[in-house]
Amino acid sequence: MSRLPPGTLMQRAAAGLAAACGTLMHGTYSRRLTVLTGSGDNGGDALYAAARLARRGAGVTAVLLNPERAHPGGLAALRRAGGRALTADTPADAKDADAAIANAHLVLDGIVGIGGTGGLRPAAAHLAHAAHQARASVVAVDLPSGIVADTGEVPGEAVRADATVTFGTYKPGLLIDPAAEHAGALRLIDIGLGPYLPDPELEALQHSDVAALLPTPSGESDKYRRGVVGVVAGSERYPGAAVLAVGGALRGGAGAVRYVGPGAAAVIARYPETLVSAGPPAKAGRVQAWVVGPGLGDDRAARQAVEQVLASDVPVLVDADGLRLADREQIRRRTSPTVLTPHAGEAAALLSADRADVEAARLAHVTRLAAAYDATVLLKGSTTLIAEQGRPVRVNPTGTAWLSTAGSGDVLSGLTGSLLAAGLAARDAASVGAYLHGLAGREAPVPFGAHELADRIPQVWRSVHPRT
Structure with a gap:
């Protein structure tokens, strides 16, 4: 801001905002726009954008929540363009404000900007509720x-x-989430901040990023050079978990999958290419990475299997029952990469926290969990986050609520473990696994079962990396 004439960034923001609103309203002439305006620069952006739309033929009404603190330049520009301003201070004014919202084609939310803290105050909350109930589109x-x-x-x-x-x-x-659920479709307006932005605290991989990370065999590759992933999953009660985890692993880029556990018959019946062993893991043969935990149960054999896997010197992914059975100090002592894949309830148990608190503040808790266990943490849920100490947290941009089905996480564990065995770093394997898993959920016909996800992975893999 110190390098540009005063107001330049606000005018750039207003121009981009006005263009986006015009597109959403399918034009501006005879369209009705209601602006909910707070104080400060956020309100100024909204008012200047509304003035631009008013000059293009839109009927604009601004509802001023703090009239004495409304952005003076923006309010003056709106009035010069023919827009009107009203308050919601009295019952009559509030009635007019409600009517302006109800009759609008688009409601522009300029109440509070990035410096706001806490929820909306009652008057603003009333207007927000009225906007949500109206037939108009709401643009923040x-x-x-x-x-x-x-x-x-x-x-x-x-x-x-x-x-x-x-x-x-x-x-x-x-x-x-939960804030992302309030945002709707996102549009980024470039106002020239790029050269001045600090290093990011959060990243979201895109197709090109994932394509660059996907393992690709060469002419000299064989099944062992591509990596072998060991899967310790399933039990007499949950044999399906073994099948689902192996299915994900077979689609994850490793050259072979070695299964250890009591579900061998079910695994071979579905995936005859799997290498099976009765165990224990320490005697199953060489692997480049382990996946342990899905449907494992809690008997003595399960506990010993988790202990042996964590004692290995290869990357390990711990999921589901493995998170409950693992010795926490053994996790912290590991020198090879460790990936933990809890949902909110499991993360709460690992942190001795409340599940509701984890769901309300995902970023803080995934960061805390990664630090507490010196591990890469993939926190599953409506927003999947991947955290590793000293690195920006990654948020997975793919997925669908239909993935909240039994066994979905087992497929994700197998897929991510296979990427580990294929040579990806822990943070990259978790990020790419979540990305492909989310795409597979989008592509599967709904409603779907978890067993259908693994079969969709090759399709989405090729959509990300068409030359595969």
Whole structure:
């Protein structure tokens, strides 16, 4: 801001915001726009954008929540363009504000910007609720008012937007639930911040990033050079977990899958290419990575299997029952990479925390968990996060709520473990595994069972890396 004339960034933001709103309204002439305006620069962005739309023929009404603190330049520009402004201070004013929202084609949320803390105050919450109930599209300016920009938390009432037009860079709160659920479709407007932004605290891989990480065999490859992944999963009660984890592993790029456990008959019946062993893991043969835990149960053999896998000197992924059975100090003492893949309940148990707290503040808890166990942590859920000490947290941008089905995590574990065996670093294997798993969920016909996910992985793999 010190290098540019005053107001330059705001005008760039307003221009991009106005263009996005015009597209969403399918034009501006005779369209009705209602702006919910707070104080500060966020309100200024909204008012300047509304002034641009008013000059293009839109009917614009601004509802001022703090009239004495409304952005003076933006408000003056709106009035010069023919827009009107009203407050919601009295019952009559509030009735007019509700009517303006109900009759709008688009409602623009400019109540609170990135500096806001806590939920919306009652007057703002009332307007946000009215906007949610209206037939209009709701567009948030930079981020939905009431969410926490840096963490993705929603500490109280917040706007629920159909779309968010954000400026300069994505904010963590737009990508991490529960706040991400309020953001709707995202559009980033470049206002020239790129050269001045610090190193990111959060990353989201895209197709090109994943394509560059996918393992690709060469002419000199054989099944052993491509990597062998060992899978310790399943029990007499849960033989399907073994089948699902092996299915994911066979699609993950490793050259061979070695299964250890009581589910060998079920595994061979479904995947005859699997190398099977009655165990224990220490005597099963050489592997480049282990996956341990899905459907393992809690008997003595299961506990011994987890202990032996954690004692190995290769990368290990620990999931499901393995997280419950593992000796926590043994995890911390490991010198080879360790990937933990808990859901919110399992993460809460590992941290001696409350599940609701983990779900409300995913970013803080996944970071804390990675530090506490000196491991790479893939926290599953409505937003999947991958954390490793000293590195930006990664948020997985793919997926669907249909993945919340029994056995889905078993497929993810096998897939990620196979990527580990194929040579990917722990953080990359977890990120790529989550990405492909999420794409497979999107491509599978709904509703689907977990067994259908593994069969979709080759399809989405080729969509990411067509030359495979």
